[in-house]
Amino acid sequence: MAIRVVVSGTGNMGREVLAAVAAEPGLAPAGVLEKFSAEGELSLPDGSGAVPISADPSSLLDRAQADVVIDFTNAAWTPLVADAALERSVRLVIGTTGLPEAWLDDLERRCRERGVGAVVAANFAIGAVLMIHMAKVAARFFDAAEVIELHHDRKVDAPSGTALTTVREMLAARGRPFDRNVPEQETLASTRAAALDGITIHSVRLPGLVAHQEVLFGGRGQTLSIRHDTTGRDSFIPGVLLATREVMSRRELVRGLASLVGLE
Numbered sequence: 239m240a241i242r243v244v245v246s247g248t249g250n251m252g253r254e255v256l257a258a259v260a261a262e263p264g265l266a267p268a269g270v271l272e273k274f275s276a277e278g279e280l281s282l283p284d285g286s287g288a289v290p291i292s293a294d295p296s297s298l299l300d301r302a303q304a305d306v307v308i309d310f311t312n313a314a315w316t317p318l319v320a321d322a323a324l325e326r327s328v329r330l331v332i333g334t335t336g337l338p339e340a341w342l343d344d345l346e347r348r349c350r351e352r353g354v355g356a357v358v359a360a361n362f363a364i365g366a367v368l369m370i371h372m373a374k375v376a377a378r379f380f381d382a383a384e385v386i387e388l389h390h391d392r393k394v395d396a397p398s399g400t401a402l403t404t405v406r407e408m409l410a411a412r413g414r415p416f417d418r419n420v421p422e423q424e425t426l427a428s429t430r431a432a433a434l435d436g437i438t439i440h441s442v443r444l445p446g447l448v449a450h451q452e453v454l455f456g457g458r459g460q461t462l463s464i465r466h467d468t469t470g471r472d473s474f475i476p477g478v479l480l481a482t483r484e485v486m487s488r489r490e491l492v493r494g495l496a497s498l499v500g501l502e
Contacts (some may be wrong), residue, residue, distance in 0.1 A: 240266035241486060243330075244321050245300050246309035248272045251333070251471055255308050256473045257283040259351075265482065269302035271295055273315050295322035306330050306482055312394065313337050320356075324348055329485045330356035331478065346491040355488025359495050360399030362477030366451070367495045369466040370404050372436075373453045376462055377408035380455035381417045385497030388442040388450040396441040397432070400451055403494065405437045409452075 243265055245256045259267045260282045270280050270291040279288040292298040299307070299322055299427065306329045309319050313336040323330050342358060349356050363484075377383065387401040409415070416436030424430065431440045449468040455461060468474075476493050484498050496502045 240264055241482065242266050242268040242303060243482060244271060244299060244304040244307045246271040246307055246315070247293075247311040248275070249310070252308040252472070253283070254471045255310065255474065255478055258479060258480075259308070260284050260286060262438070262479055265479070268304050269298045270443035271298055271309075271319060272309070273311075274353070296325075299323060299326050299328055306311070306485060307332055308478060308482060316415040317341060318456050320345060324352060324354055327352060327354050327472045329354060329431070329488070330354040330358075331481045331485055332356065332358045333360075333362055333478070335360055342491075342493070343354045346389065346493075349489075353489040355485040356491045357481040357485050357488070357495075357498070358491065358493055359405040359481065361449070362469055362481065362495065363449075364477055364495070365466045365473070365497065366400055366449075366468070367477070367499060367501065369451065369453065369464055370407055370494075370498060372464050373404055374407045374411040376453075376455050376464065377412040379488075380457045380462065382419075382436075382456040382484045383416050384407065384438040384454045386440045386442065386452045387456070388444070388447050390449075391445045392448050393443060395441070397439045398441070398449070400440050400449070401441070402434075403452060404451070405434050405439060408437065409435050423467060468485050 243259045245252055259265045267289050269289050272291055273293050275291050275293050278291050279286045280291040290301055306332045307323045309316050310333040316334040320330055385401050387398045418433055419435040431438050452465040454463055
C-alpha cells in the first residue's frame, strides 16, 4: 500500500516535493497544507488529478488520512503542523531551518513518548551530508577552522541551519574549541563575523545563489577546503524520499540523514 503524504508549503521547495511525491512509486500525495490558502483542491504537477488544500492542519490531516507530513516552511508554521501530526500519530519529515533547540528537544521527547517517527534535517542533499561528515573527520586534525555559507537573498535566517549543524558536529568531534584569530584592530565593525567556540561563520546572501557552503581548515604550512554546492533544489529530493520511507519504521526523532545513509 502506498505511503500517503501531505506536503506542507507551496513555495519553491514545497512544489518540488509535491512533484517528486506524485512521481515516486509507492508514495501517494494526499493533500497540501498552506497557511494562506483557502479550502479547495490543488492540481498535481503531473496532471494526474488533484488533492485537497487547506490552512487547517488538523482538518486536512483527518481528511487526507496521511501517513507522513513533509514540511519545508518556516519556524512559526512548522510547530503548528507538528502538533497536529503528533496528535494523530502522523510521522514527520522536516526540512525547516531556524527551529529553536528547545523546541527540537521537546519534539524528540514527544516522539519518544508517542512512539511516532520523525526526521529533522538542516540539509537533505546527500553531498551536504557527506560534507558535514568529512568536516567532522578533519576537525580532529586542525586547530583553526572557518565556515562560509552562501544562500539566495530571500533566505530568512542566518547563519543557515546547515552551517550551524556543521559547526556543532565539528566541535563534538574535536571535543574542545578551535583557535581563532582576533584582530588587534577592526577598522570596520563585525568584519570578522560571528563565531561559535572559535569557528567563525560568514553568511553571504545574494540573488543568483541557491545553497552553498565551504568549510576551511588551516594548519602549519597547509589548508584544507571542503565545499558543497547546490545548483538546484532537486538535489534535496533523493534525501527527502529516503527520509519519507525510513520514517515509517521509526518510533523516535532522527536528527539529520547521516544515520539513514550509513555514516553513523
